[in-house]
Amino acid sequence: MGLVTIGAVAAHFGRDVDRGVSKVVGIIDAAARDDVDLLVFPDACLGGYIGDLRAPDPNDRPPALDPNGPEIAAVIAAAGPMTVCVGYAEESVGGRYNAAICVTGDGVLGHHRKVHQPxxxxxxxxxxxxxxxxxxxxxxxxxxxxxxxxxxxxxxALALDGADVIAALSAWPASVTDRASRLPADRQARLFDLYDCARAAENQVVVVSSNQTGVMGALRFLGQAKVVGPGGDVLANTGSKGGLAKVTVDVGAEIARARKVLNHLAERRVDAYHTTAGN
Incomplete structure (x- = not known):
């Protein structure tokens, strides 16, 4: 694999899908000029996120998009050789999913529907x-x-399926019950960073963490996009402002170095993990 340049986006994306597509395409174009190989956008960058976690407004839901529709096609057309991950609300029979899709100019590489719902x-x-x-x-x-x-x-589960890189797309807000006056001091800001570093270190993989910024409804998003190495070290970050956390790294070499003495996946004791049925 060799050296790859990785970028994690922190930016604000609202309800206007056309504006979101244009912003995504513009960021892709700028990243291409910086020779970015992998670019990870926030969750809900096409159509925005819900405005209230406790009681979402049924009249203000993110627009549901067809993964084979023109919006994703525009991202594919802009991507070229770059690998790009974007988040959106996916139209499906019976409703919509909070979804992410990974593409290059050749088409769709992978897809995920959010499993855990707060x-x-x-x-x-x-x-x-x-x-x-x-x-x-x-x-x-x-x-x-x-x-x-x-x-x-x-x-x-992703690491056991062979993932060397985990793209973590977020629309992660500050605490809705105990909000701090400054975003970096917010409890959710600390947890957001903790989870990024822990997930990377415990699996010895690279985590590329994007996030929304700004405000939507009652939610104020944290930013804090970052790239974390397989030892849990933050290689690049945006802080609470918008921007691009960008770093060039040899993913394979860094993972091999992290696992040289202590290989967490190989040294698991699945026979002892009774409560998780060996998983």
Whole structure:
């Protein structure tokens, strides 16, 4: 695989789908000029997220998009050789999913529907039921959305499926019950960073964590996009502002170095994990 340049986006995306597509395409074009190989956008960058976790407004739901429709086609057309992950509300029989799709200019590489749903999100979205890694030009990759990364089993399932890179797409807000005056001091800001580093370190993989910024409804998003190495070290980050966390890294070499003495996946004791049925 060799050296790859990875970018994690922190930016605001609202309800206007056309504007979101234009913004995504513009960021892809700028990243291409910086020779980015893997670009991870936030969750809900095409159509925005819900405005209230506790009681989503039924009249203000994210527009449901067809994964074979013109919006994803525009991202594919812009991507060229770059591997790009974007989040959107996916239209499906019976409702919509909070979903992510990974593409290059050649088409769709992989897909994920958010499995874990916080608070009232089930009022706006259906829940997914699987974690699957897939091959890309930058290596084997898996995706998580928002709350998925709170659960160690989510990232572990992707790592056991061979993922070297986990793209964690988020629309992760500050605390809705105990909001701090400054975003970096917010309890959810600390947890967001903790989960990113823990999921990378415990699985010895690279985590590319994107997030929304700005405000939608009652939610204020944290930013804090970052790339985390397989030792749990933050290689690049945006802080709470919008921007691109970008780093060039040899993913295979870094993973091999992290696993040289202590290989967490190989040294698991599945016979002792009775409560998780060996998983």
């Amino acid at each position: 608070a009232g999100e089930s009022l706006a979205y259906l829940a997914g039921d699987a974690f699957t890694a897939f091959d890309t030009p930058v290596g084997r990759l898996g995706m998580l959305i928002d709350y998925d990364k709170t659960f160690p089993e989510s990232a572990r």
